[in-house]
């Protein structure tokens with residue numbers, strides 16, 4: 567390994583991930599995110615700085631120790647934080663992963679996406695080595711998206727449309743938050759958006775929970791969803807039906 571090998575800013579590793587893509591997966595959580603989702607449960611990933619900098623080979627050598635558990639479906643997932651903020655590292659990591667025959671997945675909110683260079687060329691390079699993306703739709707409504715995350719969803723919608731244009735498989739994930747996203751009108755608009763896509767393999771509703779709240783307190787950042795409860799099972803099923811097109 568050369569001394570100038572590109573390194574990723576790592577937050578943590580989960581060796582037996584079961585909710586971040588198909589099968590059992592080695593999940594690498596990276597640092598840095600430009601969104602500020604009010605319900606973020608990984609608020610400690612926002613700061614892009616990390617004392618844990620690792621090369622692709624270091625990560626893949628560790629990941630491969632768990633290979634026998636992956637079966638046909640498993641592999642590695644990079645989550646965050648926002649993985650696309652470290653796109654040069656991701657290209658290096660996934661290129662080497664594919665050389666080792668490892669299934670690759672990115673868990674992203676798409677916020678860094680632009681069709682401008684140099685990002686766009688790099689993104690297309692990355693897609694050569696990416697098998698699947700788990701894409702969060704935070705909020706379908708432009709203004710509500712800004713209120714919820716601090717940023718526009720224009721380029722995020724364009725990101726998802728682009729993945730459809732190039733036929734890259736995605737799983738869509740949507741966090742159901744009472745009073746914010748748990749609203750039939752917004753859910754139906756999200757469904758209309760999904761209907762225009764041809765690459766969606768799965769749609770998952772993630773019920774809001776406040777388990778990450780203690781991290782906000784530790785970092786002394788005010789948590790604005792204090793009075794919001796988790797949605798009922800009935801509302802989760804309702805959201806799943808609407809987003810999957812099972813309701814008229």
Ligand code: SF4
Pocket residue numbers: 599600601602603605606607608609611646647648675
């Ligand atoms: S995109 Fe993910 S890591 Fe970033 S603020 Fe939102 S929930 Fe947190």
